[in-house]
Amino acid sequence: MxxxxxxxxxxxxxxxxxxxxxxxxxxxxxxxxxxxxxxxxxxxxxxxxxxxxxxxxxxxxxxxxxxxxxxxxxxxxxxxxLSVELGPGLIGSIYDGIQRPLDAIMAKAGTNLERGVTVPSLNREKKWQFEPVVHAGSKVKGGDVLGVVQETEVVEHRVMVPPGLVGTLDQIQAGSYTVDQPVAVITTANGQRVEIPLMQKWPVRRGRPYQKKLSPDVPLISGQRVIDTLFPIARGGVASIPGPFGSGKTVVQHQLAKWADADIVVYIGCGERGNEMTDVLNEFPELKDPRTGYSLMKRTVLIANTSDMPVAAREASIYTGITIAEYFRDMGYSVALMADSTSRWAEALREMSGRLEEMPGEEGYPAYLGSRLAQFYERAGRVITLGDDNREGALSVIGAVSPPGGDISEPVSQATLRIVKVFWGLDSSLAYKRHFPAVNWLTSYSLYVDSLADWFKKEVAEDWIDLRQRILSLLQEEAELEEIVKLVGMDALSPEDRLKLEASRSIREDYLHQDAFHEIDTYASLKKQYRMMEAVLNWYDKALEALRTGADIEGLVNMPAREKIGRLKYTEEDQVDQAYEEADAQIDHEIKELFQREEDA
Missing domain, CATH: 2.40.30.20 (Elongation Factor Tu (Ef-tu); domain 3)
Structure with a gap:
């Protein structure tokens, strides 16, 4: 048939x-x-x-x-x-790679997944209160919002006309409905009557349509200094976090999930270890969302596909996740999608390709690895959604890559780097030194800096980009000076070069190092980041000027005011300006004292 x-x-x-x-x-x-x-x-x-x-x-x-x-x-x-069900009940759910709800399967079949268990993705019994925002007789088309459902305390679920449907709204009524009950009836131009339930279905391998894509000129603020200052990602942008085992990929993604300036978080655990996924499932419901005060799960969808689950479902999981993310983007939300990790997804692709007896490409991966990765990442973006109200939605994708042995010359890392515009390269040597986030500032980059420059100048400070460039230059010069020190020792450096090394150490330890578990330091606003940058560079500029007018390098390096600068990261937001001014005044006082002591001597 x-x-x-x-x-x-x-x-x-x-x-x-x-x-x-x-x-x-x-x-x-x-x-x-x-x-x-x-x-x-x-x-x-x-x-x-x-x-x-x-x-x-x-x-x-x-x-x-x-x-x-x-x-x-x-x-x-x-x-x-293969399609996913999109409707009220997604938020707070935990699915496997093909959108089967794991808690519902456990209730039906126990803790061990059994074969052939069928459970609907969205609860068919729970009723949701639907409130229309349009009236009968209205002309509607795909993407228009018909009404809203308060899905959680923090997420308003907007029930939309499915893409491609155009007609006149015949019936719509407020009330309490299950996801498969019709809440409205639309009559198309040819007289066909289409019932619209709270839920719609969409094929996972096809991107959801939108009106137009916008340029990436607004940053996705994460509160992580090394990211926001040095290697920012645009809202609707794509980023990659490659790093070896133990370098902190998962912690960085958790921080981004918790603090990034996004309304909805979709977290895909794709082929990761079961104990790591267990940590996520246990931690996310307990994490207090700083934006809303409720549990982080009140605006999160989790997709758990651990390494011992069937390999084919792992291949489908990232498409399931990004389709759910696109659905919330279409409502006008800013969505952050975390994929941890695309390397495991590529391994699933390689296994299926091998079983199909396809001609292998580099390291056994299929020849279409790059195009499949591109299809996934290209579904990100900041867009004007379908519908007459010109809603703006954004989908930012952050994919972790786990190269074997930390070698980013392998095919998955290289194919990813050709597509993404932000590269946060994690470094195991930094992680072993307990420097977190262990983002290597010499190998990482962001291609969004130029397009975001105007926003930072207008919204934060006119000289933001200049300060950022100075910090990067100092770190680059430090790496070159370190090579000299290794060869001939510290004594071979001039006093100015020694001061440069000290300024770079201050940037590393007082600015880039950030404690994810410290109540205050876990998040830094852009205003605070700007003040901290200013503080470090202000000390360096004044110390350099003093050095050139005869001050002693030892006295400048060991100034007590530097400790005050280091403590800025632990200062409350509303006290940062005052702390900066106190540090500035202390620097002036101590330089003056230094010259006085030298004159007396």
Whole structure:
């Protein structure tokens, strides 16, 4: 029976298994099925997806354990692509890679995932209070907001007309509804009546449409100094965090999830260790959201696909996550998506490619690795959404990369670097020195700096970019001076070069080093960051001037005022200006005293 849509309904195509190779199943008599159709495999109804067609044979990646399957078992195509359910109930949920709710599965099947367990992605019994924002008789089109549901204390869920639908609103009524009950009826130009429930479905491998993409000229503020000051990411931008084991990728992503200037957080644990995912699942509900005062889970969707879960579901998980993120972007929210890690996703791609017997590319990865990564990252952006109200939404994507042995010359890292515009390179040597975040300022970069410069000048300070450039220059010169010190020792340096090293040490220890677990230091506003930059460079400028007029280098380096500068990071936001002025006055006083002592001597 062909898998074609006739009179609004899908017809199924039935076949038979001829070969099983781990998560890959080959079925014959599937000529009428389509690429990327979802299929049910065997009498247990295991979920799979067609990823290759050869004649009447379909290659299917199965999202569940395939042990015990054998030739002759039936395969039935649903005729529809892998899709996610989008509606009230997403926020606060914990899903696996194909949007099965893990808590609902546990309630039904226990702590061990069983095969063939089917649970709807969104609760079909819970009722939501729907409040219309338009009235019957209105002309509506895809993307228009019909009404709102208060999903959590902090997220207002906007129920939208599905993309592509245009017509007249015949019925709409406030009330209490489940996600599959119609809340409105739209009549199209050809007289067809379409019922609109609270929930809509969308294929995960197809990006959701929008009106137009905007330029990346507004930063995504994270409160992490090394990121905001040196390597900022734009709202709607893409960033990569490559780093070896133990360098702090997950902690950086947790900090971004907690503090980034985003309304919604989607966190994808893609092939990570189970204990790391357990930490996330335990910590996120307990983390107090600094923006709202409620639990962070009140604006978070978690997708947990650990390394021991079926490999094919890992490949689907990042598409599931980004489709959910796009849905909230379409409501007009700023969404931050964390993918941890794309290396594990690429390994799943490599395994499926090997089982399909495709020609391998570099290090065994498929030749299409780069294009698949690009398709994922290119779904980020700051956009004007569909609908008449010109809502602005943003989807920022931050992907962790776990290169084997920390070697970023491997294919996944290199393919990622060709796509993303921000590279936060984590350094194990910095992590071993207990310097966190362990972002290496010599290898990292951000290509958004130029497009964000006007925003920083206008919103923070006219000389923000100049101070940033001076800090980067000092750190670069420090690296060169360190090489000289290693060869011939500190005594070979001039007093000015020694002062440069001290200023760089102050930048590293007092500015870039940030304690994620300290109540105050965990987050620094842009105003505070500006004051701290000013404080370090102000000391350096005054000390350099004093040095050139005969002051002693030892006295300048050991000034007590430097400790005051170092303590700025632990100063409350509203006291930073006062602390800066006190430090400035103390520097002037101590330089004056230094000259006085030298004159007396």
């Amino acid at each position: 062909p898998a074609r849509r006739q009179n609004g309904a899908y017809h199924m195509s039935k076949g038979t298994i001829v070969k099983v190779s781990g998560p890959l199943v080959i079925a014959k008599d599937m000529r009428d099925a389509n690429m990327f159709d979802v299929v049910h495999v065997s009498d247990q109804g295991l979920i799979g997806e067609i990823i290759e067609m050869r004649g009447d044979r379909a290659s299917i990646q199965v999202y569940e354990e395939t042990s015990g399957l054998g030739p002759g078992a039936p395969v039935t195509s649903t005729g529809a692509p």
